Amino acid sequence: MSASKGGVPVLKARLVRGKEVVLDWADILLGRRDWSTPPRRLMFVGGGDFSKIGERYLNFFVDVCGLKPDDSVLDAGCGVGRLAIPLTRYLSPPGAYRGFDVVKPGIEWCSQAITPRFPHFQFEWANLYNKTYNPQGTMTAADFRFPYEDQQFDFIFLTSVFTHMLPGDVDHYLAEIARVLRPGKFCLTTYFLLNEESRRLMASGASRLDFKYGGRGYLTLDPTLPESAVAHEEAFILASLSKAGLAVDTSIRYGSWCGRKGTIRFQDEVVAKKAAG
Numbered sequence: 001m002s003a004s005k006g007g008v009p010v011l012k013a014r015l016v017r018g019k020e021v022v023l024d025w026a027d028i029l030l031g032r033r034d035w036s037t038p039p040r041r042l043m044f045v046g047g048g049d050f051s052k053i054g055e056r057y058l059n060f061f062v063d064v065c066g067l068k069p070d071d072s073v074l075d076a077g078c079g080v081g082r083l084a085i086p087l088t089r090y091l092s093p094p095g096a097y098r099g100f101d102v103v104k105p106g107i108e109w110c111s112q113a114i115t116p117r118f119p120h121f122q123f124e125w126a127n128l129y130n131k132t133y134n135p136q137g138t139m140t141a142a143d144f145r146f147p148y149e150d151q152q153f154d155f156i157f158l159t160s161v162f163t164h165m166l167p168g169d170v171d172h173y174l175a176e177i178a179r180v181l182r183p184g185k186f187c188l189t190t191y192f193l194l195n196e197e198s199r200r201l202m203a204s205g206a207s208r209l210d211f212k213y214g215g216r217g218y219l220t221l222d223p224t225l226p227e228s229a230v231a232h233e234e235a236f237i238l239a240s241l242s243k244a245g246l247a248v249d250t251s252i253r254y255g256s257w258c259g260r261k262g263t264i265r266f267q268d269e270v271v272a273k274k275a276a277g
C-alpha cells in the first residue's frame, strides 16, 4: 500500500483515539465512570453492550456450566475484564479467578481496577504474537504452556478468543485447557463454525460476516489480518476437542453470526467436559 493510501486510515485511527482519550478524561473529571467501567480507549473487545454481555455469560456459567461461588476459574484471553467484572459479584474465597491475555494495557487496567478490590482475582500478561492484538509479541501461542498447574481449575472459558486465533494455536490451547482443567469439569469456548448450514447462509448473502478468504483450514474476513476474525471448520474443532479429551456436553449452541434465526447468541458456543477420573 502506498504512503498516501495508508495515510488516511492511520490519520482517522489517530483522530478516533484522540477523541477517546479526551472523552476518558472528561469522564474522570465529571465523575461519570465508576471503577468497573474500563476507559473507552481500552474497549478492544468488540461491539455490543459491555455489561449486558458480561451478565449473560455469568448466568450461562452458573445455569449451564454449573459454576459455584467457591470454584477456581480460568478466563484465557480475558481482554479488559468484561467477564471478570460480573464474576467479582459471584466468586468468593476459596473461589479464585485467573485471567491472561496478550494485550498488556488490558491486563494492566484489570490488575489496577479489579485485583486491589478483589485479591482473589489475578491477571497475567502473556507476550504472545497475534497479528491483530499483539503484533510485537515474542512468543507463539502454539508453543505456550499456560502458567498454571495441572488440574488447577474447576471451570475454564474463552469467549470470542478462538475467533481470533488460527487452527494450530486453537488445537494447542484445547490441549492446555484439558491439562489445567480438573476431571469431570467444564469448559466453554466460542467460535464461528463452518458447517453445511453456515456455508449455505453465507452463500445466500444472509451472513453478517462475509468469510470469503481462505487460509490453511480456516476462513477469514481479511487476508492481510487473518486474526481479525477467524471461522473454523466444525469437524476440525470437534476432532481437536476429542483429541484433547474434552467431550462436547449436550449440543452446540449455534449463533446468529451467519444469519441464523431464532438464537439469542452471536457466536457458536461449545460446552465440553473433561472425562472424570
Ligand SMILES: C[S@@+](CC[C@H](N)C(=O)[O-])C[C@H]1O[C@@H](n2cnc3c(N)ncnc32)[C@H](O)[C@@H]1O
Pocket: 044, 045, 046, 076, 077, 078, 079, 080, 081, 082, 083, 100, 101, 102, 103, 106, 128, 130, 133, 141, 158, 159, 160, 161, 164, 165, 169
Ligand atoms: C474480542 S476480544 C474478547 C476478550 C474477552 N474474552 C471478552 O469476551 O471480553 C479477543 C481477545 O483475545 C485475546 N487473544 C488473542 N490471541 C490470544 C492468545 N493467543 N492467548 C490469549 N488471548 C488472546 C485478545 O488479546 C483479546 O483480548
